[in-house]
Amino acid sequence: MKVSYQWLKEYLDLSNVTPEALADKMSRTGIEVEDVSIPETGLQKIVVGHTVEVVDHPDSDHLHICQVDIGEEELSQIVCGAPNIAADQKIIVALPGSRITGNVKIKKGKMRGQVSNGMICSLGELGFSEKVVPKKYAEGIYVLSKNAVPGDAVFPYLAMDDAILELSITPNRADALSMRGVAHEVGAIYDQKPVFPSFELTEDETDSVENYIKVAVENSEDAPSYNVRIVKNVKVAESPMWLQTKLMNAGIRPLNNVVDITNYILLEYGQPLHAFDYDQLQSKEIIVRHAKDGEALTTLDGEERSLTSEDIVITNGSIPVALAGTMGGLDSEIEEETVTVAIEAAVFEPISIRKTAKRYNLRSEASSRFEKGINPATIVTAGDHAAALIAELTGGTVVAGTASETALEIKNSVVSITLDRINGSLGTSITIEEVMVIFERLGFDVSEKDGLFEVVVPPRRWDIDIEADLVEEIARIFGYDNLPSTLPVSAARPAALDDKQRLIRHTRRFLEGAGLSQAISYVLTTPEKAAQYTMRESEATQLEMPMSEDRSTLRMNLLSGLLDDVSYNKARKNKDVALYEIGRVFYKEESRTLPIEEEHLGGVLTGSLLEKDWKGQPQKVDFFVMKGILEGLLAAYGLTEVITFVSDNKREGMHPGRTAALYLGEKEIGFAGQIHPLAAKAYELDETYAFELNVQAIVDAEKEPTIYEAIPKFPGMTRDIALLVDETITNQQLVDLIYKKGGKYLINVRLFDIYQGQNIEDGKKSMAYTLSYLNPTATMVEEEVSKAFDKVTNALVEEYRVVVR
Structure with missing residues (x-):
């Protein structure tokens, strides 16, 4: 909103207020002034x-x-x-x-x-x-008015010596989208009451508007108030310079005296008007209704538009002649030959106007005001003022009466507030007298009894409806700089991490030490990706108004987002990628309004963890590399229950022969394995491995206390064993049996070799283990280790029919 300082001075005494001081004061009271410019600067x-x-x-x-x-x-x-x-x-x-x-x-x-x-x-x-x-x-020089004096500076004639304040109006302060609204605001700031010049409307009592037009509104919600004035015998010509300069300084192009007056009233009152060439309406009836699907209208910009049933249109009883609140029709525009003008002053349903303006890309000064709201008390006054000005500047005559259809009830709103509520919200000690003065400066009628204020708010401030609005008004006029500044007071407490925070911090350190990098993916995704790799049955949680289809659903897994991240890297020639993410997934239950949030850990590995260097070729990641990372991480948690890996060949999206479910005791807490080749192809990935764990389940699980022990004083012993076993027997089965039969001094079992191929019969595999023994209180002797080792060997032969190699 561009505000003319000189125009503002017509309503208020600003003789002791500079434009810069005014701009600073307005910015400090809630309406930001982005710029103050004087057009003549530099000329x-x-x-x-x-x-x-x-x-x-x-x-x-x-x-x-x-x-x-x-x-x-x-x-x-x-x-x-x-x-x-x-x-x-x-x-x-x-x-x-x-x-x-x-x-x-x-x-x-x-x-x-x-x-x-x-x-x-x-x-x-x-x-x-x-x-x-x-x-x-537009194509030549500008001709000044006849009263311009040769040799005088041209700037005063063109109002270029004026200061233009550019206001940044927030949606809740649409009352300031007019000169009168700004005048009320400035008057409240400087404790002045604006004085608006009166106008004289002279009507031809021998002629009535009923002889020209009648109006009807099919649905009063579309147009709560619709009014038409008729001015006859007009002479369309160029506007006087005072009117042209006011429009140009406000950013509006002057066209002719009739259209310019409607724009002038728009700036003064904030009330959009529209002027029709009455004879081109070819009807004595105006009906406001919704358009029919496919109905055509050529607007003032020359574009023929196919309308929809969502558009409100002004019709001559049969065909549309204007898009309500947005743009008039070309066939009824004001031209040099126009002799009779129909002036429309109305208010339309704001949401419909916004949608229409957006649909046809016709956002204008008028539509922006209709969608934010206008002062209902000045709708008819603005139309009368426009009619009087048109009669004055065109030599026309105003026909008696107004054709009107209105269901609008114009009334003040009453809002109550107590002094304690005001001071409690602002932290001030404002007195009753100070509050009364502030409301009077704002132009609000107010009464007070025992600290309770009854505030009567005029229709021009339709944004004020509740207590908080009054508190804001008092704060603005009292001065934000005058509000006390205090620091929050709270009890000092020693800072400490809770169990969950410590576990997550440890997880980050461990995985980054293992070569993975942290990723942060979008919580919102597509419905299809949200349902991938889920660890429990759940419906998806959809947003009602998503920004896009790609961000419409809360995720129920971390892997789909990580796979997107890996795909993004691979498309940019980064083939070795290892990422992890700790974040929340969202499950929906019918018994709950809000979704259940569950903390998960996900990871994806592809390519190699090590770069090629002089030492040799890097080894590609496989299931066992990933499993080793997970085993190390889970072992560091110190869980009391055993973590087991169980073959899982039915998990959707995962390779059936290279996937395992992770169990903490009897409870499944996650899975790990290779992404199914078809799923990897959809993400344009090569061989890729992934895991996802329920972190919340690990946080809630019981853990062994951390015990620090001295380094053993006595040496341990090791034994290696190579076994020929059926390929259906898993490593976990063998390790569990070795620990079970290994005796109290067996402290570690490590698989160091797996072989299938030449010299190994079909259906068999060779697995080699190192068994470590340690007695913390004495040096171990050969007989102790051999005896324990023989028990393990015998147990393996009996249980799994292994052949010791």
């Missing part, structure tokens, strides 16, 4: 000129030689190429040595042999945007 020696004589250049078919009165004793000769230059015009002249926009310096010179003492300027050469230059002067 020099630009004056009013009067073309006394204009003749064609003898050596050019488009240049003209102009004799211009610039307030000096002699006329100044200037060569000009503008197509609309003519004698007896008041024009803009840049004198020799002047500066125009872009810091361009104007010098004396010759054009095709003719002396040119300066330059006759267009508005664009003074810094006006092409979007605001009046249509009549």
